[in-house]
Amino acid sequence: MKYDFKRVNRIPVRTWKWLKVNDTELSGKTKNEGMQKESKAPNILTPDGFAVKYNPEEKRGGSITNYEELQGDTELVEFIKENKNIDRKIRLSAGASPDVPLVAPVFGKKDHALVEDTCITAEEESKGTVILQYTLSAPGEREDNSCEKASNALYAGNIYVHVKENASLKIVRIQDRDLSGDGISNMAVRVDKNASCEVLLVESGAQKAVSGCRMDLAGEDSQGTLNVLYLGDQDRVLDMNYKMNFLAPRTKGLMKIKGILKDRAKKTLRYTLDFRTGSKSAQGREEESVFLLSPQVKNVSVPLLLCSEDDVSGEHALSAGRPDEEKIFYMMSRGLSYEQARSLLVEGAFFELLETIPDETIQKEIFKSINKRLQSK
């Protein structure tokens, strides 16, 4: 199966062509084993209140009324429509408030593509957490906490999320699956009146990772948080495009992005806050901090702030560079080596977001995986 995405992750407002940030491309070849009827790992529970259906007969996009507008890059949508082998619908019932998260991993076959179309709906007044993990081994079963290598295995996915009135949903999506295949994904979220959605994306897999997320704060007083952790090492390429649209009054949004780049990694990150007319008293903030651990990295950041409403408050902040040398010096004076001190600082920055994952096993796995890759030469 060939894939050839010519213009994906398109920036909301174009800028100078010579900067090469307006969009990206991704092409290659991969195997695809066909429709996967069910994907379930042993010992994975579906908490009360959640329902997971594979190959549902409902229309695509589920309950999202502006599905067509939310879906994003046409090329990716059409590719997934034709080639998907994971089609599932996850629903959190109205009023349900399970104490434990739904962990919905997808276990792919080595050297075979994962092409996913997932729809998640949190009905009114519900509250819960969904953890999506793409891996070649079950949680807790990884040997040596490293990612297995598979060749030419594409991951492509569209995830649609609808958080209905007064609901609260947290989604954790972990992409640390494969260090030699390509990955392209888009998440589209709609948050209704008085609802809130918190999304945490962990982007540390794939040789070339193309990741996008769009969150529409569509209802009055809705809130959204988009946190992203990314790790680029060796010759990996990361291309990310995250956007938060403020569509209604008194909406609040926060985007926090933390990253590490080392070796010869390359990264392009576009992140946008868009205050549309009518979003009176909206408040938004986007911030990125990235540690640069090698002189050969390429770090490109494009923090956009778009506004057509006067009664708003929007801000963004970006910092990039090495870990603070004075803090490293202090820790070395306490007996740590330079590498240990540096790792502690870097991991500490990551851990602020990692510890929000409500599954300690997964937290530790990711942490160890990142730690190992940071230490490797």
Add this chain to the structure above:
Amino acid sequence: MKNKKEEKNRENPVLKSVEDAGTIPKKKTYIEDIDRGIYDLFEENNTAYQVDSGLTPEIVKEISRQKNEPEWMLRHRLECLEIFEKTPMPTWGPSLHELDMTQLVMYVRPDAGLREDWNEVPEDIKNVFDRLGIPKAEREILAGVGAQYDSEVVYHSIKEELLEKGVIYTDMDTAMREHEDVVKSHFMKLVGPKTHKFVALHGAVWSGGSFVYVPAGVELEHPLQSYFRLNAPGAGQFEHTMIIVEKGASLHFIEGCSAPKYNVLNLHAGCVEIFVDDDAKMRFSTVENWSKNMLNLNTKQAIIGKNSRMEWISGTFGSHITMLYPMSILKGEGASTEFTGISMAAKGQHLDTGTKVVHAAPYTSSTVQSRSISKDGGIAVYRSSVNILPEAHHAKSSVSCDSLMLDDESRSDTLPVMDIRNDEVDIGHEAKIGRISDEVVFYMMSRGIDEITAKSLLVRGFVEPITKELPMEYAVEMNNLITMEMEGSIG
């Protein structure tokens, strides 16, 4: 100055403000359009010659013939024309669909030659510059003045003591005759014709502009100023400014520009090339007040040597569409640059401004501070790029851009890009958009300042980082360009 309206409740404005906070819809801050007054006055019938409208090789040859140029310049013009015709329109930024090259006149020579004495400048043209305050500024604060009217420079002067030090400040035509080697070796070498489509256009039809050379070690205490006035309707102005600051020298150059408002489109596609040698300092200040029928597609670029400093001060108030991004290339170790800019976009205006910085050497630093105000449907865009090349270790960059929107008919976008190719750097960027806090206004009122004064102070404070960088007379002019009437809350 417009009469101020009376406040509705003077008995207890603080309490009234608090009581009304949650009940009465907030009124909008109203800021007057810039008072164009003198800028919109125009003179008729002072054109000596103009080419036909449109852009053809014959017109380009005619411009060169009129200026009696050397052969290499004509060749250069024709090469640029070819590049212009092959280059597509930009796919980003404001739409330039209104631009019709067939309707524009590329060269208009006024009925005046180049003079060094204002008394010899034709009265009608002299009156224009008198009204703009140029001769007065020359007498009081400037070290030299260049005044361009339509496509040609009509007046140029420099203080005698600077001539004795070897400073050269003249128009570009004179420079091409008297310093041909220097002009040829620098002309469009920094801003090449392939930079973008309108640089190529400039290269084909340029006329006028200033040439400045400051020898090594010479520090000018007072600024030089060039003022560009486009009087003819439906015409283009394509002045070329070339500034060379040698080792250890320093210069402050001020550029002003304006045009009366017509119903037809005018085009400004000037070019500024600045070469700053080692251990030198250069400041380039611009207050732009083009009329709202003007497309302002100007290009400015500076290359900065070791331990040198380049400062851009930019105020953009006029034009229908502006696309302007002064660029600094920090080529020498320890070089630094600072960009301070303000733009105000009102009805019918789309101001797309910003800056570009390239850190191409170690220990370089850049600071960018930008403010914008948009109102009545105006569109203000901040667009920038900071590139840290692999060899630029220990580079530092700090970017700050704030936007103030006064209504929901307007628009404000911030589009910065940071491209970093070295890890031993210190990069920071921040931006804010929105309103001035009602709490701050309330606090000031609780200290006895009335509401109108409080808001006026806050908005003036918003532009203060820019105005304080200009020579005092120009700061006063900038404040006079913005007259303010406040009622209700700032939003």
